[in-house]
Amino acid sequence: MTTTTPTCGCDQTVFRCGRCGTEHTATTETDYLKAVGVHGDAHAVWDCLNAIERDGLASILRTILSAPELAAELLALADRRREQVSRAADGPHPHPLTPADLPPNEDWSLGCPECHLPVQGGGAGLAAHRRTVHDPPP
Structure with a gap:
């Protein structure tokens, strides 16, 4: 008589944040670790902002995330603008950097x-x- 042992494990894991109550469900360990890391990074950024900056960031993200083409254009514009306004002189930096x-x-x-x-x-x-x-x- 042959018996097969089923593979043990779970099919999903739920991450519950103790700070804000958010729940993320992941089906792999990699996805779980990514969700925990990204959520922790989001808290780190959020904690650095004051109430006005939080409202502004949320408004900007809602606009940009709803239109990926807009996000790409804004990044390209920022890169071009940075090149145009750079006043850095050639040669070594004129003052200490550390x-x-x-x-x-x-x-x-x-x-x-x-x-x-x-x-x-x-x-x-x-x-x-x-x-x-x-x-x-x-």
Whole structure:
């Protein structure tokens, strides 16, 4: 007499978020891990936004996700615009890019006395900020 043992396992797994109550059903371990990771990333982004930014982001996502062609065009436009407005000079960067690159006894983060924005890069970073924000070339 021959007996066959059925394969054990589950056909689906439900992820329930303890923070917001959202439920995601997955049929494979890979899909489950992806759902958990993406949902965690969504919480991380959401937590960084204030109420106004959350409303704005939700509105933008509703518009863009309903029209994939629009999303592609907006990304292409952003890429073209970034190339057009880049004022970076050729050659090495004019100010330090990390705190380790600063001259001795200089603070990495400074506040602009004109607009009060925080500026990184020490004195050279502040000079670059003033040149590009407060005194841009024509």
